[in-house]
Amino acid sequence: QLQASGGGLVQPGGSLRLSCSASGFTFSRYTMAWFRQAPGKEREFVAVIRVSGGNTYYGDSVKGRFSISRDNGKNTLYLQMNSLKPEDTAVYYCAAGTPILSSSRLETGYRFWGQGTLVTVSS
Numbered sequence: 001q002l003q004a005s006g007g008g009l010v011q012p013g014g015s016l017r018l019s020c021s022a023s024g025f026t027f028s029r030y031t032m033a034w035f036r037q038a039p040g041k042e043r044e045f046v047a048v049i050r051v052s053g054g055n056t057y058y059g060d061s062v063k064g065r066f067s068i069s070r071d072n073g074k075n076t077l078y079l080q081m082n083s084l085k086p087e088d089t090a091v092y093y094c095a096a097g098t099p100i101l102s103s104s105r106l107e108t109g110y111r112f113w114g115q116g117t118l119v120t121v122s123s
Contacts, residue, residue, distance in 0.1 A: 001022060001023055001024040001025060001096075001112050002020055002021070002022055002094050002095070002096060002112050002113060002114035002115075003020065003021045003022075003023075003114060003115070004018060004019070004020045004092065004093065004094050004114040004115060004116060004117040005018070005019050005020075005021070005117055006018040006019050006117060007091075007092060007117030007118045007119045007120075008118075008119070008120070009120045009122065010084055010119070010120070010121055011084075011121070011122070011123050012084060012085060012086060012121055012122075012123055013083060013084065014084050014121070015080070015081060015082045015083075015084065016081045016084065016119060017078060017079065017080050017081070018034070018078065018079040018081070018092055018094075018117060018119070019076055019077070019078055020032070020034075020076065020077040020078075020079075020094030020114055021075065021076050022075045022076065022077070022096065022112075023075065025096065025112065027070075027072060027075040027096070028051065028072040029051060029098075030051065030096040030097060030098060030112075031048060031049070031050050031051060031096070031097055031098060031099060031104060031109075032048070032049050032068075032070055032077045032094065032095070032096055033045070033046070033047065033048040033049070033068075033094070033095045033096075033097070033104065033110060034046040034047050034048075034068060034077075034079045034092055034093065034094055034095075035092070035093045035095060035107065036088075036090035036091065036092045036093065036119075037090055037091050037093070037116075038087075038089060038090040039089075039090075041090075043093070043107060044059065044061075045059050045105040045106075045107075046058070046059050046062055046066065046068075046079070046092070047059065047062065047066055047067075047068035047079060048068070048104045048105065049068045049069065049070050049077070050101075050104075055101075056068050057104060057105070059105070061087075062081075062088075065081065065082050065083045065084075066079060066080065066081050066082070067079070067080040067082075068080075077094050079092065079094075081119070084119075084121045085121060086121050086122060087121075088119060088121050089119060089120050089121050089122070090118075090119060091116040091117065091118050091119075092116060092117050092118075092119055093113055093114055093115075093116045094113070094114040095107070095110035095112065095113050095114070096110060096111060096112040097109045097110030097111045097112070098111070
């Protein structure tokens with residue numbers, strides 16, 4: 001029900017845009033988020049966007065470099081990633097749920113998960 005795409009190999013300092021296409025549920029009624037998992041590490045919160053798209057929040061490690069957005073008409077979530085660093089290398093997952101605001105950064109708040117798309121930042 002969630003299909004992430006757009007991952008690939010990019011050089012440090014480069015940019016990449018991830019997409020997440022949703023189906024099977026009413027996309028516009030769900031909070032959407034991106035998480036990532038680097039090799040050997042736990043999955044971590046990246047960014048979240050609330051239902052209306054007006055409220056967005058970011059993990060400290062990506063703040064100022066990444067931008068989350070959504071198109072409710074196209075049932076699609078985006079993550080624009082700029083100034084990429086080697087430490088951004090990870091599998092990126094999109095997720096949909098109805099968490100309360102204070103729990104938006106927690107995996108437990110999300111019902112639907114995409115399969116992940118690999119982003120590799122390397123020269």
